[in-house]
Amino acid sequence: MDLRIFTEPQQGATYDTLLTVAKATEDLGFDAFFRSDHYVSMGSGDGLPGPTDAWITLAGLARETKRIRLGTLMTAATFRLPGVLAIQVAQVDQMSGGRVELGLGAGWFEQEHQAYGIPFPKEKFARLEEQLAIVTGLWETKPGDTFDFHGTHYDLTDSPALPKPAQAKIPVLIGGHGASRTPRLTAQYADEFNMPFASIEDSEQQFGRVRAAVEAAGRKADDLTYSNALVVCVGKDDQEVARRAAVIGREVDELKANGLAGTPAEVVERIGRYAEIGSRRLYLQVLDLADLDHLELISAQVQAQLS
Numbered sequence: 001m002d003l004r005i006f007t008e009p010q011q012g013a014t015y016d017t018l019l020t021v022a023k024a025t026e027d028l029g030f031d032a033f034f035r036s037d038h039y040v041s042m043g044s045g046d047g048l049p050g051p052t053d054a055w056i057t058l059a060g061l062a063r064e065t066k067r068i069r070l071g072t073l074m075t076a077a078t079f080r081l082p083g084v085l086a087i088q089v090a091q092v093d094q095m096s097g098g099r100v101e102l103g104l105g106a107g108w109f110e111q112e113h114q115a116y117g118i119p120f121p122k123e124k125f126a127r128l129e130e131q132l133a134i135v136t137g138l139w140e141t142k143p144g145d146t147f148d149f150h151g152t153h154y155d156l157t158d159s160p161a162l163p164k165p166a167q168a169k170i171p172v173l174i175g176g177h178g179a180s181r182t183p184r185l186t187a188q189y190a191d192e193f194n195m196p197f198a199s200i201e202d203s204e205q206q207f208g209r210v211r212a213a214v215e216a217a218g219r220k221a222d223d224l225t226y227s228n229a230l231v232v233c234v235g236k237d238d239q240e241v242a243r244r245a246a247v248i249g250r251e252v253d254e255l256k257a258n259g260l261a262g263t264p265a266e267v268v269e270r271i272g273r274y275a276e277i278g279s280r281r282l283y284l285q286v287l288d289l290a291d292l293d294h295l296e297l298i299s300a301q302v303q304a305q306l307s
Contacts, residue, residue, distance in 0.1 A: 001306050002031040006283035009052050010038035011045050022061045024292050028299035032069035037076050040112035055088045062096035074105030082134035090165040098166035103173035127153045132189040183213035192225040204277040227281035231259035248287040264301035
């Protein structure tokens with residue numbers, strides 16, 4: 001089971017804070033550092049000092065880390081034109097020496113679009129589908145050839161399809177709870193399917209849908225990686241769990257029901273249940289970025305048991 005650190009910087013974090021967490025992620029042996037792609041805080045927080053851009057952040061981290069994978073859960077298709085996104089991600093992949101992964105989603109948080117003047121179209125899923133076709137098509141075009149795409153929402157003619165990523169193929173992640181369109185897009189474009197903030201039962205059901213769609217598309221279901229994103233709150237004892245839950249404004253019982261919360265032994269047991277339904281990777285949503293002791297505990301007493 002791979003463990004990856006997943007952050008929500010729109011809730012309040014500077015680049016320096018993210019760099020500190022990314023370096024701890026690397027030093028403590030975690031597999032990857034991922035971040036959300038949002039511009040406005042959610043809930044009661046004020047989001048100070050303000051948002052950081054996902055791909056600018058990852059570009060910086062690409063030069064300041066050496067081993068960990070870097071990526072997004074999920075880049076919003078509404079934020080960037082697909083040709084520009086393909087250039088950005090390929091460049092960051094080059095800057096990292098081939099360690100980038102692209103999670104791409106339709107975009108859903110209307111308030112942040114209103115706040116920064118970003119169009120929020122009704123037909124978001126259709127745009128996502130065209131973006132996936134364009135981004136992957138640009139990367140797959142052989143050097144010297146050109147790429148054309150003529151869709152409903154985007155039109156590309158004689159694109160040089162440059163630059164190329166450092167990797168032969170940048171892994172693409174698709175995720176979500178949708179019962180039909182999401183599995184279909186996953187089967188067509190994805191290397192990994194991520195089920196965000198879902199129970200073991202709901203995850204198992206969605207993994208089944210995705211596996212069926214992948215096989216219907218002529219691929220082997222096991223060619224994909226199946227993963228979950230879950231909020232994490234671990235403590236050496238019940239008192240420490242309760243303290244960490246209070247800091248992030250959550251109830252312990254709710255976290256135990258819907259995330260990975262408890263003592264290391266409790267969390268390892270719950271991770272085992274996700275592994276039983278086919279999850280091979282967990283994105284640990286860390287909400288208190290100042291608590292590096294939390295990461296150290298997870299590394300020493302959770303990750304160590306899994307390996």
